[in-house]
Amino acid sequence: MQLLILLVVIVGIVAVGQLAKVYELSSRISGKREEDISHADTRLNANLFLVFLVVFFASVAYLYWAYGDYAPPAASVHGDAVDTLMSFNIWIITAVFVLVNALLFGFAWKYAYDKDRKATFFAHDNRLELIWTVIPSIVLAVLIIYGLRTWDLMTEDASADAIRIEVYSKQFDWTARYVGNDGEFGQSNYNLITPLNPLGIITPEGVEDAMAEIEKQMGKVESDLSFEKGLLEAERAQLVASLVADDHGHGGHDHGEHSSHGDAEAHDDHGGHDHAEDHGDHGDASGHDDHGSHNGGWKAIAENRIAEIDDILEHQTDRLLILTDAQIEAKEDKLKRLKRHRQRIVELESFTFDNGLGSFEAGRDDQVVKGEFHLPVGQEVEFVFRSRDVIHSAFMPHFRAQMNSVPGVPTRFKMTPTITTDSMQTILDDPDFNYVLLCNKVCGAAHFNMKMDIIVESQEDYEAWLEQQDVFLVDEDNPSTPESQPEPTADVESEVGAEIAMIH
Numbered sequence: 001m002q003l004l005i006l007l008v009v010i011v012g013i014v015a016v017g018q019l020a021k022v023y024e025l026s027s028r029i030s031g032k033r034e035e036d037i038s039h040a041d042t043r044l045n046a047n048l049f050l051v052f053l054v055v056f057f058a059s060v061a062y063l064y065w066a067y068g069d070y071a072p073p074a075a076s077v078h079g080d081a082v083d084t085l086m087s088f089n090i091w092i093i094t095a096v097f098v099l100v101n102a103l104l105f106g107f108a109w110k111y112a113y114d115k116d117r118k119a120t121f122f123a124h125d126n127r128l129e130l131i132w133t134v135i136p137s138i139v140l141a142v143l144i145i146y147g148l149r150t151w152d153l154m155t156e157d158a159s160a161d162a163i164r165i166e167v168y169s170k171q172f173d174w175t176a177r178y179v180g181n182d183g184e185f186g187q188s189n190y191n192l193i194t195p196l197n198p199l200g201i202i203t204p205e206g207v208e209d210a211m212a213e214i215e216k217q218m219g220k221v222e223s224d225l226s227f228e229k230g231l232l233e234a235e236r237a238q239l240v241a242s243l244v245a246d247d248h249g250h251g252g253h254d255h256g257e258h259s260s261h262g263d264a265e266a267h268d269d270h271g272g273h274d275h276a277e278d279h280g281d282h283g284d285a286s287g288h289d290d291h292g293s294h295n296g297g298w299k300a301i302a303e304n305r306i307a308e309i310d311d312i313l314e315h316q317t318d319r320l321l322i323l324t325d326a327q328i329e330a331k332e333d334k335l336k337r338l339k340r341h342r343q344r345i346v347e348l349e350s351f352t353f354d355n356g357l358g359s360f361e362a363g364r365d366d367q368v369v370k371g372e373f374h375l376p377v378g379q380e381v382e383f384v385f386r387s388r389d390v391i392h393s394a395f396m397p398h399f400r401a402q403m404n405s406v407p408g409v410p411t412r413f414k415m416t417p418t419i420t421t422d423s424m425q426t427i428l429d430d431p432d433f434n435y436v437l438l439c440n441k442v443c444g445a446a447h448f449n450m451k452m453d454i455i456v457e458s459q460e461d462y463e464a465w466l467e468q469q470d471v472f473l474v475d476e477d478n479p480s481t482p483e484s485q486p487e488p489t490a491d492v493e494s495e496v497g498a499e500i501a502m503i504h
């Protein structure tokens, strides 16, 4: 079938070529030149340009009319500003579009070829250059400054009493988290994620398990590396070389022989040898006249290590590993990564918030919700976005809000919803309407399904709903805080709770 299509295409090309040739030949016979075009043809083409211009403008006008009002009314404070900015841009773009195309096709019509007309020629005009440089510069500057000011409405610092919500993305769903009474999100870490703790909020048990897991993995990698044949041989060669170098400095013993000992005990065979003594009491200055104590101690350690390596190479061959350079590098990288993970958890564990709240307390009363989350109307909300796997984009079209959600880099914006879900259902005459949070970054196979409903309601309804949401660690009577956490933090917590209650 494909071959057939290819054949048809080839035959077509050949046919067109032949036709062109025939036309050329017949023109030559009738004495007509290729560039001789009749006046009627020229006028026809010129008029077609004009027809095209009219049809083009008419269809663009139709598209504006049919699709120009693409979004329901903005449901946030800054949303109106975003819409105004958008309209402002559209008006400028439309004006430039009409002007440029009218000139382009209008001139093609007006100045169609006329054998009696002579073109004027001028190479340069400073005034024209100035006009088409300065005017676009001013227009662009206005657009950029206006745009940045609108952007600030979303991104400047939220007020102190703003509600804080974390939106967490992963392939392929969203999770929302409220701070709870203490006003702080519990710290979280990728390594603390479990099926029951999908956000990886820090808990003493979580830290213990994660640390154990990291240590286990580190132990495995370290053990692999310590039995890698090439690494052992390289280490041995380096130790031998440094012993020899040291020896040359002192003009003393033959360490080449020394370094070939089978194991540590072999030192004893050498009886009164200097190094047997070193072995006995390394680090002790007394009794080593020709070597410094430091030097002697180092030598003993080096020789012990050589003996150890020899033992492994000769007697523990079943434990030896032979790895490629790339494999060794991968293992070393993994070790570094695990150490970094461990370090981060240690830092999180000891973290204290400005209000004295410890790391473990902050997370305990966090409320984690899925499927939908609620917002009170007229109240400023600060969103913080985190991602577990790839870059997602939190898009709330009705609030004219969007922000990338990036692994490892928390992002944020603030907004104030102005229309409740109920009112919007009335405005749109659609009882099924719901505000939505969508993913607006193609993030994988089920990207299209990555959605969360948003309910905007009165302050009372919102509080009643929030009241019903589970707190992260439910067992309040038996707090799973470690012994080392001092009692006073509990007081700080209740004080902060009281303060927040007063604000509301």
Ligand SMILES: [Cu+2]
Residues within 6 Å of the ligand: 169, 170, 391, 392, 393, 439, 440, 441, 442, 443, 444, 447, 450
């Ligand atoms: Cu996504």
